[in-house]
Amino acid sequence: MDNPPAGATLSISYEVAWTDGTYYSATRTRPLLTCTRDDTTGVDSGYGGAEARATVFQQCTSVGTWPYSVRAVDVTVHLSHDRYPADYAGQQVWADYWIPGKKGYTSGVSGTANSVGDAWVTFRLVAPPTGAELDILSSVRSVYGRTYPVHTWVPISC
Secondary structure (H helix, E strand, O other): OOOOOOOOEEEEEEEEEOOOOOEEEEEEEEEOOOOOOOOOOOOOOOOOOOOEEEEEEEEEEEEOOOOOOEEEEEEEEEEEEOOOHHHHOOOEEEEEEEOOOOOOOEEEEEEEOOOOOOEEEEEEEEOOOOOOEEEEEEEEEOOOOOEEEEEEEEEOOO
């Protein structure tokens, strides 16, 4: 929002419904920061397109010893960049996840991009619902302080 008025708030409402009857809705309201910029023509604003990309890999495993073992899946998220990969070298990355029927995102894992701006981060899901959708929200920061989110959906394969 460009130059929001002092004291303004932003409310975001969302609803999600799946064919299995799972339903979730919420509204979040927060005050907006009063921001000004030195150049009102907009030439100092920047646009960072979808520079980050996520690829998801899954490895089926189990936790515990038979007959008490539980099915699990190790989820690896590979974050890479189409443009200017050196701008992400050594920068922080994270991947959180959400499974339909659960409330909110769960912290998955954080890490650091390598010297060419790629990152591989892995987290484990224990006894995930088979075939459910896994919703992964990843993010990576650039050396310029901007954060680039990447949203990825995949079915749980284990």
